[in-house]
Amino acid sequence: MHDPFELAAEAADFLRRHFDVDRIDLALVLGSGWSSGADQLGESLGEIELGAVPGFSKPVVSGHGGALKLVRTQGGKVAAIFTGRTHYYEGRGVEPVVHGVRTAAKWGAETLVLTNGCGGLNPAWAPGTVVLIGDHINLTSDTPLRGATFIDMSEAYSKRLRELAHTVDPDLPEGVYVQFRGPQYETPAEVRMAGILGGDLVGMSTTLETIAAREAGLEVLGLSLVTNAAAGLSEENLNHAEVLQAGKDAGPRLAGLLAGIVGVL
Structure with missing residues (x-):
């Protein structure tokens, strides 16, 4: 089995050759609802299907993109x-x-900028609300760390980057993101539990990536798009198509917000 760090180095070398770009300054992972803004983040330097890069595979979920795009931001990054x-x-x-x-x-x-679509526990956050992730709770019972690898998670999501995001939109609320294993949506009781634990947002991504990013020394900014009220907080049942639609409806605002934030990073 491939060593994961060797495989990452191999993928990075492959991308260096493919794009003829020795190093990048930042990376963004665009989750549900966020991909529509990719074309507004800067001058295109090229694109490749992720499935063609060592260690990556094609996306398996409807509504999730599968490309790696390289851009030069307004700030020259x-x-x-x-x-x-x-x-x-x-x-x-x-x-x-x-x-x-x-x-x-x-x-x-x-x-690293990590984005996702999620369920919201705060009734004031209507679908389409963007929330800065201030902290997380990892309920996957897993970690990308191996062995005695002790990583400080006191500031998993950079306070400095959150302050920069607030210069673009001072009204961005902050919340605690709770990752469940999925793929089933959370039950109303699980959502109540997440709230009791201190969570404001529930979803199925992001926390494991943040742990790996902190291990690698990356500064992390997390952005959640509330696509729906979490289970039990609305009379509606959860529906993947409606989650995707909420992301699509918020697309223009997300694109502008993300472009603004990337411009100051």
Whole structure:
């Protein structure tokens, strides 16, 4: 079996050759609802299907993209944009989930922007609300770390980057993101539990990537799009198509917000 760090280095070398770009400054992972903004993040330097890059595979979930786009931002930074991610619930283990993060780190990135679509526990956050992730609770019972690898998670999501995001939109709320294993949506009782534990947002991604990013020394900014009220907080049952539609409806605002934030990073 491939060593995950060697595989990430191999993928980074492959991308260096493919794009003829020695190093990148930042990387973005665009989750549900966020991919529509990829074309507004800067001048295109090229694109490749993720499935063609060592260690990556094609997306398996409807509504999730599968390309890596390279752009030069308004601030002159080179950014790698992953329009898809491997989810933990796909059952491939934790290494494929964090492979993009480790590849970006091996390619020279120092900053990582993680985005997702999620359920919201705060009734004031209507579908379409963007929330800065201030902290997380990992309920997957897993980690990308191996052995006695002790990583400080006191500031998993960079306070400095959150303050920069607030210069673009001072009204962005902050919350605690809770990752469940999935792929089933959370039950109303699980949502109540998440709230009791201190959670504001529930979803199926992001925390494992953040742990791997902190291990690699990356500064992390997390952004959640509330696509629906979490189970039990609305009379409606959860529906994947409606989650995708909420992301699509929020697309123009997300694109502008993300472009603004990337411009100051």
